[in-house]
Amino acid sequence: MARCRFLQALAVVAVLLAVPGAGVAAGLQIEIDIGRAVHQAMDAENLRARVFLEQRQPRFELTADALSLPQPVGRVTELRLDCPAVDLGDRRLGCRDGRFSARAPGVTLDAAALEFHWDRSAGEIGFAMPWPGLFQGRGRIQGSADRTGLGLEFDLGGLDLSSLAASPLVPVPNLGVTIASGTLALSGRLDTREHLQSLRTDLRVAELAFSDAQGLRAGEGIAVAGRFVHRAGGFDIQLGFTDGAVFVDPWFLDFSEEGPVEMSVSRLQQTGTASWQAADALLRLGEHAVAHLQGLRTTGARLDRGEIRWEASRMDRVGELLLGPMLAGTVLGDSRYQGSGEGELSIAGGRLRAASASWGGFGLEDMRGRFGLDALSGQAHWRDDGPGQASFEFDRGGHLFGIPVGSFAVELDLEPRGVRVKEPVDIPTLDGALGVEILKVRMRPDGPEVEFEGAIRALNLETATRTLGWPPLSGKLAGVIPRVRYDIDGLRVDGRLLVQVFDGDIVLRDLRIRDLFGRAPTLEVSADIRRIELRRLTEAFDFGRVEGRVSGKAEDLLLVGWQPERMRLAIATADEDPGRRRISQRAVQNLTELGGGLQGAISAAFLQFFEDFGYRRIGFACDLEGKVCRMSGVADRADGSFVLVQGGGLPRIDVVGHNRRVDWPELIRRLNAVRDGPGPVVQ
Structure with missing residues (x-):
């Protein structure tokens, strides 16, 4: 040759x-x-x-x-x-x-x-x-060449991006999307001569539209301005997105509303077929947040190494645009945020090795009303190879399922795969407090595992029942919470939970809650009811005075969405209680209004002459399935009716129930009407 x-x-x-x-x-x-x-x-x-x-x-x-x-x-x-x-x-x-x-x-x-x-x-x-009209563009190129290389200057506009991306002459990375439309303008200089080897390009993209076959990535009307510079140390890239909208599953961003969105990378180099490294980078989301990245190395879509420092001045926008879509389907997937924060992340070997963060005025609100935090401030420092610490102050507390929580402070020990409360803390709520003695959270491959021990300190029952939509009660609630566990199978209590209410005890056992933060959480529990003081109970309902004590059981209680769906409830006079047993005229009449009837030594017309009556036994039972409660009392009668109040002494009066099948929502409605309305008048 x-x-x-x-x-x-x-x-x-x-x-x-x-x-x-x-x-x-x-x-x-x-x-x-x-x-x-x-x-x-x-x-x-x-x-x-x-x-x-x-x-x-x-x-x-x-x-x-x-x-x-x-x-x-x-x-x-x-x-x-x-x-x-x-x-x-x-x-x-x-x-x-x-x-x-x-x-x-x-x-x-x-x-x-x-x-x-x-x-x-x-x-x-x-x-x-x-420019010879390639890719529908226009402009001019000029340059010079010698034995050492080429120097080229160009000023081009109107290049069709869909044709450009499809051409084998253009080394466009395979992004897995199809460009439907868009124009590109380029100006700059390329120099391949000895000791120079540089490229500088200013670019402008208008009306860019793209999508992939799965519909997981798409953009429309996108406008970008930027610069590419290549030197011996790699590429320097600056891009600013000002118009249009983009969807990259699961995120959607409208640049014209949230922008400009800016990105810059310094000394970007390809180190392998799908590997890149960069000295530093910057991402800015309008005026809402910014992230500074250093020492980056990636393999495919995985970040292998890097130091990241972030600042979020508007957590409301960051939460809605970034956190919400990422956390969709989780407990936090439908939350709104507020406040500000900043922090650092350290990644090595493709894993998070250290993280620190601090917040000011941070808050979140679950849009389903299940929980909320307000005005949290604090800081946290975590490492994957040793202990860390965190401290938080909840300046205005928050709420859990509508139950208000007051302000408190807590210190935490952070572990590589978990967190625990450093010292016991009281969380103010319902005019009392929830005492946290032990709280441990461990991250397992199948989800978090939580252990809790604490106490209930004099909670206000009236506020609690009104918040939960239960029949209103008054008085205080106190008790000891044994070890509680929460994991993928739900929440359960290891042992028995003692609740002190109405001068008696309720012992909860076999307690389990599933889908606690779901749309319809379910609670299963059984309870032993011991010597509840009826006077305090009926005063709480404003039902009319009843004196004496009752005991009983609630077996197989099931709440769905905190409303009863199934139970076997039976309470009656405690046989071992020797105390006074009296029922007021108003209580008798209210029981009658709720569906009972009167039988006794005197007629109803003469009830007005007596303030109260003695009774021998009082009680009722309800087998609830769905919305129907099958009622019974302390004794059955031959005619199919049942006795709710068995009289004793003179004048003697019995309260008898005739309808054994009762609509539960209607019963609750009547009970609320009795409490909220004026007392009955006997004439």
């Missing part, structure tokens, strides 16, 4: 043309068949040149069957360069009004305008041409 240099051949031609008297003939034609020309940057096949001299005006043609160039251009065929006007000088060979034609995969040039000159002494070729 003959190795030659085409430029040297042109030099020979130029010398011949410049020899005095060479143009004596009417016309001169020189044909040079170079064959194959090999250069470090190209490989030309069947290269031919023809030089013409007519009326002392030289011109030439250059053709080649194929030209192999470095990727991404690759193999170019059917090359033809026509130079109708050649400028000759002692050192310079120039071409005016040239035309260039060639074919490459996906591209055809047909007589594209070209001007160039060759400085023989400097060994440099300079060229300029209008």
Whole structure:
């Protein structure tokens, strides 16, 4: 294979043309068949040149069957360069009004305008041409080339992005999306000469639209302005998104509302097929948040290494735009945030190694009303290889299922896979407090595991029952909470939970809560009821006075959405209680209003003459299934009725129930009506 240099051949031609008297003939034609020309940057096949001299005006043609160039251009065929006007000088060979034609995969040039000159002494070729309309663009390129490389300046606009992305000539990374529309404007300089090797490009993108086949990534009307700079140390990139909207599952962002969204990367380098590293980067979400990243290294979509410092001045927007979609389907997936925060993250080996954060005025509110925090401030420091600490102050507390929580402070010990309360703390609520003695949270592969021990300190029952939508009670609630566990199977109590109320005890057992923060949490429990003081109970309901004590059981109680769906409840006079047993006229009448009847030694007309009555036994039972309660009392009668109050002494009066099947919601409605309405009047 003959190795030659085409430029040297042109030099020979130029010398011949410049020899005095060479143009004596009417016309001169020189044909040079170079064959194959090999250069470090190209490989030309069947290269031919023809030089013409007519009326002392030289011109030439250059053709080649194929030209192999470095990727991404690759193999170019059917090359033809026509130079109708050649400028000759002692050192310079120039071409005016040239035309260039060639074919490459996906591209055809047909007589594209070209001007160039060759400085023989400097060994440099300079060229300029209008953009030949590729990818529907317009503009101009110019530059120069010598043995060390190429210098190119360009100013282009109106490039069609969908055509550009589909062309094999353009090294666009495979992003897995199809570009439907958009235009690109570029201006800058490329230099590949020795010791320079640089690229600077200013770009503007307008009306970009893209999508993928799964519908998980899409954008419309996007406007971007930015700059790419490449040097020996890698790429520097700056981008600003100002218009349009983008969806990248699970996030949606409208740049015109939240922007500008800015991104910059310094010294970005590709280290492998799908690996990149960068010295530092910055991401800015409008005026809402900013993240500074240093020492980054990625593999595919995974961040292998990096130091991240973040600031969020508006947690309300950050929560709605970023946290909410990311946490969808979790307990926090439907929350609204407020306040500000900042922190740092350290990632190594593809894992989070350390994290710290501080918050000011932070709050969140579950939009389903299940929980909320207000005005939290504090800081936390965590490591994956040792202990850490956190301290928080809840300046205005919050609520849990509508139950208010007052202000308190807590200190935590952070472990690599968990957290625990450092010292016992009282959380104010319902005019009392929830005492936290032990609280441990461990992260397991299948979800968190929580252990809790504490106490209930004099909670206000009236506020609690009103908040939960239960029949209103008054008085105080106190008790001890044994070990409580919460994991993937729900919440359960290991042991028995003692609740002291109405001067008696309620012992809860087999307590379990499932889907605690779901749309319809379920609670299963059974209870032993011991010596409840009826006077305090009936005063709480404002039902009318009843004196005495009752005991009983609530078996297989099921609450769905905190409303009873199933239970077997039975309470009656405690046989071992020797105390006073009296029932007021108003209580008798209210029991009658709720569906009972009167039988006794006197008629109802004479009840008004007595303030209260003695009784021997009092009680009722309810087997609830769905919305129907099957009632019974302390004794059954032959006619199918049942006794709710069994009289004792004179005047004797019994309260009898006749309807064994009672609609539970209607019963609760009547009970509330009795409490809220005026007392009955007997005439």
